[in-house]
Structure formats: structure tokens, C-alpha cells
Amino acid sequence: MAGLGETLGRAATWPFTLMARAVDPPLRVWQRWTGTGGMAAVFLAPNLAIFGVFVLIPLVLNFVYSMTGGTGILLDQRPFIGMEQYGRLLECEDYTRRITCREDQFWTAVTNTAGFVIFQVTLMVVVSLITALILNRNIRGRGFFRAVFFFPVLLSPVVVGLIWRWILQREGLLNLIAVNLGLEPEIWLNDRFYAFAATIGVSTWAHMGFYTLILLAGLQAIPRDLYEAAEMDATPPSRVFRRITLPLLGPNFAVVLVLALIRSVQIFDEVYVLTGGGPGTSTLYLTQYIYEVGFASILRNPGLAAAASILMGAVLVVLTLLQLWLSRRAEGRRAR
Amino acid sequence: MKFTMTSFVALAVAGFGSVAFAQGRTEIRVMWYSDGIEGEVMQDLLDRFEESHPEIDVVLDNVAYQVIQEQLPIQLASGQGPDIARVTNLKEQAEHWLDLREYVEDPAYWETNFGDRFDWMRPDGSDAIPGFMTQLTLTGGFANKTLFEQAGVEMPGEGATWDDWIAASKEVMESQQLPAAFAIDRSGHRISAGTASYGANYIGDDGMPAPIDDGTMSFATKLVEWTEEGLMLPEVWVSAAGTTYRAATDDFINAQIPFYYSGSWLIANLSTKIGDAFDWVATGTPCGTEACAGLAGGAGLVGIKYTQHPKEVAVVMDYLASEEVLREFTERTLFLPAHKGVVEAGGLNFQTDDPNVAPALEKFIAASGESSPLTDALPAWKWGNAYYGTLVTRISQVMAGEISLDEARSMMDQDIADQVGAASQ
Structure with a gap:
């Protein structure tokens, strides 16, 4: 039986072995010529090429676009206007009153996004942690519940938006339940507070499975003997959580925080389907603003959209670096 | 085997032949x-x-x-x-x-x-x-005749104003316990028929956009008031940001509103989807203080x-x-x-069994004779969209309680100036 398995294994890997043998001689020649460092560059080149074509070049182009004006789409149709688009985005008579800003919708989007990030990331981390802690216990149907919590992650954001729209709209499921319970129906998505809360709740529901999985992996990597020692010392559970679980989850927390932060600043698709940015502009977030200005508006302004996205990118970089610095500092303190 | 090979060759020849034929097209x-x-x-x-x-x-x-x-x-x-x-x-x-x-x-x-x-x-x-x-196409209204009959409310006749239509629709709404009295598509083009009816002028003497005038504000004020009073279906205008287009066609088809302002292009759609569920009529564009003109x-x-x-x-x-x-x-x-x-x-033989269609088409053909200086000029005016976009964005914000009408007016002027400025760079 082992012989058959070995034969099958060889058969399956045969094309790769053949390919490796074929490329081996030229690579050896190449390595003699470039040295080991040069070989690293060779192996990195395909990934760098993909990164360059799909990330770096668009980033540079975006920056160039942000310094052009006019209504043309191609660069050669657009005059260079320097930092004018940035000036337009940041121009305000009174920064405490958004409507005095020249691009008031940009500031509305910035404020809304800031609120969304604070509430959504906090909720996401707390809910993911609680879910991970529960799923880490030896409960019945643990595999089933893990699948249930992860399932929304597999859904397309458009599907998520539509499902919740059908639940929350005037003739939706929630109102049907409310009416059957003798309550007054509500147009949930027409209320500023409910609509904002819905965007936070829906995006948390849709993505928490992913973060739960990261935290669960962290929880399972914590050595059991630490908990056993704590149990022998009759340490209260809250102290065990604060002194063992939380500190050892630190690296996973850092990953979850950075990813959740980036994802929530970039929030767009499910919210666009769910609320369209409304009511009014109360759920207009930055990415939708950029999309509206650059693509969906009747008279589109790619330069202004590019400038807004560069500013958003800059904020994301700062937040990520800050986050990493804080988590490394915390790790360093723990190590001491 | 010989048959198989012959068939294969024949298929190959036919395949190459069709490719060659397709390449010639x-x-x-x-x-x-x-x-x-x-x-x-x-x-x-x-x-x-x-x-x-x-x-x-x-x-x-x-x-x-x-x-x-x-x-x-x-x-x-x-x-x-x-x-x-x-x-x-x-x-x-x-x-x-x-x-x-x-x-x-x-x-x-x-x-x-x-x-x-x-x-x-x-x-x-x-x-x-x-x-x-x-x-x-011509913008114009549609009324759910069955709902009006069930409510015992007479439909406003020729020369009826926007106020007449909304008042009558309000009675129907209350009688039939509907979510709203009417809806108008979330579109600057659609509401420009209303603003034109109240004497709006978008076009300056030099052909460039004129400042937002009292005619535009009159109709905008009415739209906001109707929304605040719960007469206009809020999902269409309030529940979106920016220039997002939203139609209320489904709400009319589902008999949620007795009056709907949209346009002639919907006739086939309404006929197909409503079928014999209820009777509906085209109403033309209600009158304002200056005209009763739809926008072509x-x-x-x-x-x-x-x-x-x-x-x-x-x-x-x-x-x-x-x-x-x-x-x-x-x-x-x-x-x-x-x-x-x-x-x-003439003598068009519209292919439908739906008795609602022919009168609706006749109504729109008759309504196309009504015009105003603005509705005549808008289709060939290149800055129309600059107006449409900002009308939708800012009026929605007023409806949502984010800004006042006065603020909206100055912001609309600024938006249009920005659009003109960007286009002239």
C-alpha cells in the first residue's frame, strides 16, 4: 500500500520535478553570475512586478491625477494645477461648521468615517473577542458555531447589503415582526441614528468571523500549562483573563486592530447598497465620496477624487504606523 | 472508424469554414x-x-x-x-x-x-x-385610478396645480392608509419640470448657468414641505446621498402611492408589471404659477x-x-x-391589449404641446447636468434636515460655479 502511495506521489510531483530539473542549470549559471543576493532579486521580481503594476504605478498615477484639473479623463487632457485640489478639499471658513467648507461633503464624509471607525472597530474587536472566547471553550457543536460565525465573511458585500436592506426597509422583516408584536413600524434607514447604527452593525456582522478566527488562533496558541498553574493557585477567572489571556493575545490583537481599522476606513460596498449614504449624508463615508466625485457624479472630477483618496491613504498610513508602534511598545514593556 | 474519421474531417472543414465566414463579417x-x-x-x-x-x-x-x-x-x-x-x-x-x-x-x-x-x-x-x-420622452405624472376611486376622491382635472394633486393624493393616502401621497423620481431632470412650472430659469443671457432663482426655490420649498409633512415618499429622496438616481416606479406599481411623477418612458413598464391589478392614468405635468410643462x-x-x-x-x-x-x-x-x-x-397601432396604455400615450402626446421657455431650451443646453446634480444633492440634504433652504441656495450656486470652473480649466 505504501509502495502504491509512493508511486502515486511521484506521479503527481513528476511534472514539477521535471520542470525544476529543466530550470536548474540556467539558474545555477545565473547564480554564479549574480551571487546569492542577485538570486533573491530574481525570485522577488515576479511579485514586485505585480505589486508595481497593480499598486505602485496606480498610486503614482493617482498622485499625478490629484494635481490636475479639468473634466477630461486621460492625463493628456488634464491641465496641471499643482496642489489646488488639495486646497479645495481643505478650504473652510470655519472648521467647526462643515457647511462653510468649500467641499462640505468631503468634511461630512471625514466626520462620518471617523465616527464609524471609532464605533465599528471597538465593536468589532469586542464582539470578535467574546465570540472567540466562547468558541474556544469545549462546548457542544463548536465546529458548527465556528462555521456559522464565519459564514457571513464568505458573502459578497453587495449580498450583505441587500439582505439587510430587505430586513430593515419599510416592508422589511424587522417591521413585519414589529407589527406582529403590536409595535409601530419604523422606517429604520430613514432615521439618521438607526441608519448609522445599521451600517456599524451590518459591517461588524459581515466581517467579525474573520477577526474571530485570528483571535481564536491566538487563544489556541496560549500554552495550557499557564491556565493549569493559575487554576492550581486558585486565581480568579477575571485575573486569568487580564494577566494571561489578554497579554498573550497581544500580537493577534495588533493584527486584528490594524486590519479592522484599515477595513473600516475603506468601508463602501455594503453601506452603499444598504443606505446609499443616506438619509441625507449621514452615512456618507469617504470611499463613497471618492466614488461619487470620481465616477458616479453627473459631472465627475477625477482630480478631486484622487486628491481625496491620497489624503485618505495618508491617514491610513499614519494610523497603521501608530497602531504598530503602540503594539510594539506594549510588547516591549511586557518583555521587560 | 472510416466513418468517424470522415465525420471528423467534415466537422473540421465545417468549423474552419464557419470561422472563415465569421471572419469575413x-x-x-x-x-x-x-x-x-x-x-x-x-x-x-x-x-x-x-x-x-x-x-x-x-x-x-x-x-x-x-x-x-x-x-x-x-x-x-x-x-x-x-x-x-x-x-x-x-x-x-x-x-x-x-x-x-x-x-x-x-x-x-x-x-x-x-x-x-x-x-x-x-x-x-x-x-x-x-x-x-x-x-x-416627456416627464409627467401617473395616478392610480383605482385607489382614487376606492377613496372616493375625484382626480384633479385639466389645469390642476401641483398643490391640487398633492391635496387630492393626501386624501387618498389617508383614506387608504398608504405610506405616502406621492413620489417624484430622485432626479434633477424630473424636478426641473416642476421648477419650470414655477417660472425657474437656469440659463443666463450668455448661455452660461444663471444663479438659482426664486422659481427654482419655490418648487424646492414645496418639495421639502411635502416631505416634512409625510406626503412625499421619503425613501426616494431622503434615503440617499449625492446625485444617486432613484425611481419610485416599484412603489407606484405596488400601489403604495396614488400619484407618481416620472415620465412617458414608463408606459410599457407599467403596463407589463401592473397588468390588470389596478387602473392607472397619465396626468401630464401639474401646473405651477407660470406653466404646466413637462420636460422633453x-x-x-x-x-x-x-x-x-x-x-x-x-x-x-x-x-x-x-x-x-x-x-x-x-x-x-x-x-x-x-x-x-x-x-x-399618424395611425400608430400600438401593440397592447391594456386599455390604460392608449389614453396614457394620448395624454403625453397632448401634453407635449405644453411648453415653457426653460423646458424648450434645456434638452439642448450643455450645463443642464450641472444644475440637475446639485439640485438633487442639496435639496435632499434640506429634506434630511442637514441644511436650510437658504444655505442650500448658496451651496447650489457654489456647486455650479465649481463645475463651470472645472470644465473651463
């Missing part, structure tokens, strides 16, 4: 959107065209209206796109249309039958033949300048613009005809 791609059944009708007409023109293969790409509005402009700006497209945003993209004058069989035929509306789709001062209007428009079929096959495009366009084909298209799609010969010949 010129492919023309038409980007097309539908409001109702016109996509099916057009496919049928094109199938017949291909039978008589085996050298041309016409591919009808059915897309959502949003694709025409958002993706086609980007394709055009980069010098790409289909060979032919059905477009509503005609004037603003006029630089991208192919001038068919030197390619069509008889330019005089085109001038005679479509010439009145060439200015809607070509740059100012040009004598190009860019295409033709597949249909004329329509979809145009235009050749794209970047096509590699302008001659073949012209052959397809000649066929589709012919009186016989357009008559059939009009009769089957239940659209208002845009072909002068078809209009003058």
Missing part, C-alpha cells in the same frame, strides 16, 4: 439599456437586419442604465467604447459621436425626419448627423466616433432609422415617436 457592437421591453424589440429588429445583411454581425449588449451613465463616459474619454450606443446624456458627450453625414445613404432624409433634435446631440454650431432619437428628452441612438467601421455603422443606423422600422419599434415599445414622418402619418 464585420462585427458591430451596440450598447443598449432598456426601461421596458425595447431590448427584446430591438433584438428582433436586428435579427431581421442580419438576415438581409449577412456581411454585418450586430451584437446587442444589453446593459444597465447605470453602465451607460457611469462606464460609457469613461470608455469614450479614453477613445474606446462600442460602435453604437443608446444614450440619454447626449449633449454633454456630443464630442464623442460619429458624424454620420458622409456615411448615411440619404442625409436629407435624416435632416427631414430627425433634424429638429440634432442640436440635442451635437456640439453648438455643428451640422453633424450624430444619430437619432429612438423615442421622445429621450434616448438617442448614436454612432461612436472611435468605431473602426463607420460605414457599417451607418448601414445599421440607416436601417434602424428607416420609417418602417421606427414605426414598428414605436408600436411595439409603446414609446412616443421621434420620427417626423411617423408622427405626421
Whole structure:
């Protein structure tokens, strides 16, 4: 039986072995010529090429676009206007009153996004942690519940938006339940507070499975003997959580925080389907603003959209670096 | 085995033959959107065209209206796109249309039958033949006759004002416990018929956008008040940001509102989806203080300048613009005809059993005689969209309680100035 398995294994890997043998001689020649460092560059080149074509070049182009004006789409149709688009985005008579800003919708989007990030990331981390802690216990149907919590992650954001729209709209499921319970129906998505809360709740529901999985992996990597020692010392559970679980989850927390932060600043698709940015502009977030200005508006302004996205990118970089610095500092303190 | 080999060779020859045949055909791609059944009708007409023109293969790409509005402009700006497209945003993209004058069989035929509306789709001062209007449209209202009858409320008659219609619809709403009295599409184009009725003027003496005037604000104020009073369906205008287009067609079809202001292009759609669920009528545009005029428009079929096959495009366009084909298209799609010969010949045999359709079409044809200086000028004015976009954005914000009407007025002026400024850079 082992012989058959070995034969099958060889058969399956045969094309790769053949390919490796074929490329081996030229690579050896190449390595003699470039040295080991040069070989690293060779192996990195395909990934760098993909990164360059799909990330770096668009980033540079975006920056160039942000310094052009006019209504043309191609660069050669657009005059260079320097930092004018940035000036337009940041121009305000009174920064405490958004409507005095020249691009008031940009500031509305910035404020809304800031609120969304604070509430959504906090909720996401707390809910993911609680879910991970529960799923880490030896409960019945643990595999089933893990699948249930992860399932929304597999859904397309458009599907998520539509499902919740059908639940929350005037003739939706929630109102049907409310009416059957003798309550007054509500147009949930027409209320500023409910609509904002819905965007936070829906995006948390849709993505928490992913973060739960990261935290669960962290929880399972914590050595059991630490908990056993704590149990022998009759340490209260809250102290065990604060002194063992939380500190050892630190690296996973850092990953979850950075990813959740980036994802929530970039929030767009499910919210666009769910609320369209409304009511009014109360759920207009930055990415939708950029999309509206650059693509969906009747008279589109790619330069202004590019400038807004560069500013958003800059904020994301700062937040990520800050986050990493804080988590490394915390790790360093723990190590001491 | 011999049979198998012979069959294989025969199949291979046939395959190569068909490839060679296909390679000999010129492919023309038409980007097309539908409001109702016109996509099916057009496919049928094109199938017949291909039978008589085996050298041309016409591919009808059915897309959502949003694709025409958002993706086609980007394709055009980069010098790409289909060979032919059905477009509503005609004037603003006029630089991208192919001038068919030197390619069509008889330019005089085109001038005679479509010439009145060439200015809607070509740059100012040009004598190009860019295409033709597949249909004329006119904004106007629809009322759910059954709901009015059930409520015992008489429908306002000729010369009724916006206030009359909203007051009557309010009675129906209260009687039938409906969520709202009326809805108007979330579109600057749609509400411009209302602003025109109250004497709005968007166009300055120099042809550039004029400041927002009292006529515009009168109708905007009414819309806001009607929303605050719970008379206008809030989901359409309040529940979205920016210039997002939203129609209330489904709400009318589902009998959630007794009165709906949209346009003639919906007739086939309403007929198909409402069926005999209830009776409905077209009402024309309610009157304001100055006029009772709907806003004309329509979809145009235009050749794209970047096509590699302008001659073949012209052959397809000649066929589709012919009186016989357009008559059939009009009769089957239940659209208002845009072909002068078809209009003058009359006797259109609209193909429907729905008793609501013929009176609705007649109402829109009669309403097309009503006009105002603004509604006459808007279809051929290149800055119309600058106005439409900001009207929708800012009035929605007022409805949502974010800004006041006065603030909205100055912000709309600023938005339009910014648009003009960007375009002149």
C-alpha cells in the first residue's frame, strides 16, 4: 500500500520535478553570475512586478491625477494645477461648521468615517473577542458555531447589503415582526441614528468571523500549562483573563486592530447598497465620496477624487504606523 | 472508424469554414439599456437586419442604465467604447459621436425626419448627423385610478396645480392608509419640470448657468414641505446621498402611492408589471404659477466616433432609422415617436391589449404641446447636468434636515460655479 502511495506521489510531483530539473542549470549559471543576493532579486521580481503594476504605478498615477484639473479623463487632457485640489478639499471658513467648507461633503464624509471607525472597530474587536472566547471553550457543536460565525465573511458585500436592506426597509422583516408584536413600524434607514447604527452593525456582522478566527488562533496558541498553574493557585477567572489571556493575545490583537481599522476606513460596498449614504449624508463615508466625485457624479472630477483618496491613504498610513508602534511598545514593556 | 474519421474531417472543414465566414463579417457592437421591453424589440429588429445583411454581425449588449451613465463616459474619454450606443446624456458627450453625414445613404432624409433634435446631440454650431432619437420622452405624472376611486376622491382635472394633486393624493393616502401621497423620481431632470412650472430659469443671457432663482426655490420649498409633512415618499429622496438616481416606479406599481411623477418612458413598464391589478392614468405635468410643462428628452441612438467601421455603422443606423422600422419599434415599445414622418402619418397601432396604455400615450402626446421657455431650451443646453446634480444633492440634504433652504441656495450656486470652473480649466 505504501509502495502504491509512493508511486502515486511521484506521479503527481513528476511534472514539477521535471520542470525544476529543466530550470536548474540556467539558474545555477545565473547564480554564479549574480551571487546569492542577485538570486533573491530574481525570485522577488515576479511579485514586485505585480505589486508595481497593480499598486505602485496606480498610486503614482493617482498622485499625478490629484494635481490636475479639468473634466477630461486621460492625463493628456488634464491641465496641471499643482496642489489646488488639495486646497479645495481643505478650504473652510470655519472648521467647526462643515457647511462653510468649500467641499462640505468631503468634511461630512471625514466626520462620518471617523465616527464609524471609532464605533465599528471597538465593536468589532469586542464582539470578535467574546465570540472567540466562547468558541474556544469545549462546548457542544463548536465546529458548527465556528462555521456559522464565519459564514457571513464568505458573502459578497453587495449580498450583505441587500439582505439587510430587505430586513430593515419599510416592508422589511424587522417591521413585519414589529407589527406582529403590536409595535409601530419604523422606517429604520430613514432615521439618521438607526441608519448609522445599521451600517456599524451590518459591517461588524459581515466581517467579525474573520477577526474571530485570528483571535481564536491566538487563544489556541496560549500554552495550557499557564491556565493549569493559575487554576492550581486558585486565581480568579477575571485575573486569568487580564494577566494571561489578554497579554498573550497581544500580537493577534495588533493584527486584528490594524486590519479592522484599515477595513473600516475603506468601508463602501455594503453601506452603499444598504443606505446609499443616506438619509441625507449621514452615512456618507469617504470611499463613497471618492466614488461619487470620481465616477458616479453627473459631472465627475477625477482630480478631486484622487486628491481625496491620497489624503485618505495618508491617514491610513499614519494610523497603521501608530497602531504598530503602540503594539510594539506594549510588547516591549511586557518583555521587560 | 472510416466513418468517424470522415465525420471528423467534415466537422473540421465545417468549423474552419464557419470561422472563415465569421471572419469575413464585420462585427458591430451596440450598447443598449432598456426601461421596458425595447431590448427584446430591438433584438428582433436586428435579427431581421442580419438576415438581409449577412456581411454585418450586430451584437446587442444589453446593459444597465447605470453602465451607460457611469462606464460609457469613461470608455469614450479614453477613445474606446462600442460602435453604437443608446444614450440619454447626449449633449454633454456630443464630442464623442460619429458624424454620420458622409456615411448615411440619404442625409436629407435624416435632416427631414430627425433634424429638429440634432442640436440635442451635437456640439453648438455643428451640422453633424450624430444619430437619432429612438423615442421622445416627456416627464409627467401617473395616478392610480383605482385607489382614487376606492377613496372616493375625484382626480384633479385639466389645469390642476401641483398643490391640487398633492391635496387630492393626501386624501387618498389617508383614506387608504398608504405610506405616502406621492413620489417624484430622485432626479434633477424630473424636478426641473416642476421648477419650470414655477417660472425657474437656469440659463443666463450668455448661455452660461444663471444663479438659482426664486422659481427654482419655490418648487424646492414645496418639495421639502411635502416631505416634512409625510406626503412625499421619503425613501426616494431622503434615503440617499449625492446625485444617486432613484425611481419610485416599484412603489407606484405596488400601489403604495396614488400619484407618481416620472415620465412617458414608463408606459410599457407599467403596463407589463401592473397588468390588470389596478387602473392607472397619465396626468401630464401639474401646473405651477407660470406653466404646466413637462420636460422633453429621450434616448438617442448614436454612432461612436472611435468605431473602426463607420460605414457599417451607418448601414445599421440607416436601417434602424428607416420609417418602417421606427414605426414598428414605436408600436411595439409603446414609446412616443421621434420620427417626423411617423408622427405626421399618424395611425400608430400600438401593440397592447391594456386599455390604460392608449389614453396614457394620448395624454403625453397632448401634453407635449405644453411648453415653457426653460423646458424648450434645456434638452439642448450643455450645463443642464450641472444644475440637475446639485439640485438633487442639496435639496435632499434640506429634506434630511442637514441644511436650510437658504444655505442650500448658496451651496447650489457654489456647486455650479465649481463645475463651470472645472470644465473651463
